[in-house]
Amino acid sequence: MRLRFILGDQLNATHPWFDQVEEDVLYVLMEVRQETDYAPHHIQKVVAFFAAMRAFAAARAAEGHRVHYLQLDDPDNRQTLAGNLSALIDAYQATHFAYQLPDEYRLDQELKAFAASCGLPWEAVDTHHFLTRREELAELFVGKKTYLMERFYRHMRQQHGIMVDAAGQPITGQWNYDADNRKRYDGKVPVPEPISFGQDVTEIVRMIRSAGVYTIGEIDSERFIWPVTRQESLAALDFFVEKCLPWFGHYQDALSAEHWSLFHARISFPLNAKILHPREVVDRAIAAWEGSAGTIDIAQIEGFVRQIIGWREYMRGVYWAQMPGYATQNYFGHERPLPEWFWTGDTRMNCLRHAIRDSLDRGYAHHIQRLMVTGNFALLAGINPDEVDQWYLGIYLDAIEWVEITNTRGMSQFADGGIVGTKPYVSTANYLDKMSDYCGGCSYDKKRRHGAGACPFNSLYWHFYERHRDKLDKNPRIGYAYRTLDRMKPDEKAQTLAQAETYLADLNTL
Numbered sequence: 092m093r094l095r096f097i098l099g100d101q102l103n104a105t106h107p108w109f110d111q112v113e114e115d116v117l118y119v120l121m122e123v124r125q126e127t128d129y130a131p132h133h134i135q136k137v138v139a140f141f142a143a144m145r146a147f148a149a150a151r152a153a154e155g156h157r158v159h160y161l162q163l164d165d166p167d168n169r170q171t172l173a174g175n176l177s178a179l180i181d182a183y184q185a186t187h188f189a190y191q192l193p194d195e196y197r198l199d200q201e202l203k204a205f206a207a208s209c210g211l212p213w214e215a216v217d218t219h220h221f222l223t224r225r226e227e228l229a230e231l232f233v234g235k236k237t238y239l240m241e242r243f244y245r246h247m248r249q250q251h252g253i254m255v256d257a258a259g260q261p262i263t264g265q266w267n268y269d270a271d272n273r274k275r276y277d278g279k280v281p282v283p284e285p286i287s288f289g290q291d292v293t294e295i296v297r298m299i300r301s302a303g304v305y306t307i308g309e310i311d312s313e314r315f316i317w318p319v320t321r322q323e324s325l326a327a328l329d330f331f332v333e334k335c336l337p338w339f340g341h342y343q344d345a346l347s348a349e350h351w352s353l354f355h356a357r358i359s360f361p362l363n364a365k366i367l368h369p370r371e372v373v374d375r376a377i378a379a380w381e382g383s384a385g386t387i388d389i390a391q392i393e394g395f396v397r398q399i400i401g402w403r404e405y406m407r408g409v410y411w412a413q414m415p416g417y418a419t420q421n422y423f424g425h426e427r428p429l430p431e432w433f434w435t436g437d438t439r440m441n442c443l444r445h446a447i448r449d450s451l452d453r454g455y456a457h458h459i460q461r462l463m464v465t466g467n468f469a470l471l472a473g474i475n476p477d478e479v480d481q482w483y484l485g486i487y488l489d490a491i492e493w494v495e496i497t498n499t500r501g502m503s504q505f506a507d508g509g510i511v512g513t514k515p516y517v518s519t520a521n522y523l524d525k526m527s528d529y530c531g532g533c534s535y536d537k538k539r540r541h542g543a544g545a546c547p548f549n550s551l552y553w554h555f556y557e558r559h560r561d562k563l564d565k566n567p568r569i570g571y572a573y574r575t576l577d578r579m580k581p582d583e584k585a586q587t588l589a590q591a592e593t594y595l596a597d598l599n600t601l
């Protein structure tokens with residue numbers, strides 16, 4: 092018997108492993124405490140992985156493949172990958188061990204060590220999921236301190252022949268329509284009711300709870316909203332392409348108190364679990380654009396393609412180029428603990444209350460909520476990136492370290508000192524007010540820097556720049572911030588910084 096191990100985020104039915112049924116091959120999948128317990132996961136995240144793994148195992152078994160699936164409550168479950176693999180190798184008297192290359196450094200190390208010591212011939216194979224090799228980004232930027240996403244993105248378009256002509260130039264004459272992707276949502280275009288799948292996952296929830304797994308957030312276990320099967324994931328992709336893509340780019344950066352996902356795709360879980368392939372996602376969206384007779388314009392499709400073949404593959408490349416050192420980077424030396432209300436949403440700041448409660452309700456927040464609301468606040472308030480990482484890693488369904496840490500520690504917290512971003516993503520209330528409808532209904536005053544009810548983003552923003560002057564004032568992209576700060580009347584500046592100190596002294600009460 093040859094044993095092939097599949098991790099919970101390797102649910103790729105089109106992998107060559109499944110091209111034909113082989114009688115002497117046993118596929119192994121397992122639910123283990125090792126994976127449920129390494130971060131405070133959202134209940135919907137744990138459920139999504141288990142439901143997706145079970146559906147995948149059942150589908151492969153129905154095709155005739157031999158599958159051994161270990162549930163969390165199986166009495167034979169040793170609750171670690173290595174413990175279960177050793178036991179199964181013995182039980183089946185396996186003669187060969189194989190696994191697909193993990194996307195997480197931690198698991199990559201563990202499986203490599205396990206394979207080397209298991210006493211069997213073994214191999215580690217590609218997952219056939221990404222468009223790039225692990226090393227590709229590092230090779231492209233060899234000798235460079237920073238990795239410019241735009242350069243990587245153009246390389247990807249050319250390499251994969253995506254929306255380029257025979258000479259490798261963009262077919263519309265322009266690579267990037269980012270400038271057209273910054274509209275505030277004004278309610279004129281109706282937002283489609285988000286597609287929901289309604290699976291009954293009560294049994295899985297009961298098992299997780301009775302095992303005593305610590306989880307956060309809420310779940311409606313009789314009507315689970317997320318896609319976990321291949322069929323559901325394809326339906327989610329179709330829904331996005333038909334209903335959301337025509338407006339995706341325009342409202343990509345918008346924030347709305349009423350609409351939790353606006354025109355976003357909500358396919359990051361099936362993508363990251365490898366149920367959907369990035370190439371099929373891009374091809375499906377481009378086909379819709381080509382067949383749309385102009386109803387989907389270039390700014391929408393280009394904005395979407397950039398996320399999938401640009402940002403997503405880019406983050407993976409940064410991860411493999413920088414790990415393991417990346418996981419401990421803390422450029423600003425931030426050490427404050429995360430405010431308690433990050434776990435409840437109980438804050439008077441309307442933007443944060445919405446972003447956190449949306450996250451706790453569904454295990455999801457869209458990109459701008461993550462970057463410009465929760466991330467922005469954590470950076471301005473000087474929260475320890477380890478705590479910020481743990482929060483993002485636990486709360487989102489799509490959070491797997493390769494894409495979570497690069498977005499959180501890199502893009503959002505600038506803890507890598509500028510490998511991912513060319514400047515920190517921070518703002519005052521002004522940006523949030525421009526892009527959202529949050530500020531109108533807030534207890535804080537968006538216009539005030541200091542004094543009663545002043546919005547904390549305003550004073551914390553200037554405090555952030557003042558306290559990190561030595562690290563930031565030479566950055567050509569943020570000179571304007573220092574010019575404004577230095578032109579501020581001394582009294583105004585002193586009161587603003589004092590206000591920030593007051594807030595920082597007691598973040599839990601904001």
Ligand SMILES: Cc1cc2nc3c(=O)[nH]c(=O)nc-3n(C[C@H](O)[C@H](O)[C@H](O)COP(=O)(O)OP(=O)(O)OC[C@H]3O[C@@H](n4cnc5c(N)ncnc54)[C@H](O)[C@@H]3O)c2cc1C
Nearest residue numbers: 355356357358359398402403458461462489490495498503
């Ligand atoms: C602080 C922070 C943490 C994040 N953590 C994660 C994470 O753990 N897992 C994760 O998949 N994404 C993460 N992102 C990126 C992004 O927010 C999510 O991919 C997106 O919100 C998922 O929702 P969606 O499918 O509706 O995305 P859409 O906005 O509809 O975008 C479509 C797809 O593009 C890809 N994409 C878009 N932006 C990015 C990005 N910056 N990096 C990688 N892929 C991207 C995703 O696969 C996404 O599904 C994070 C962003 C920030 C700022």
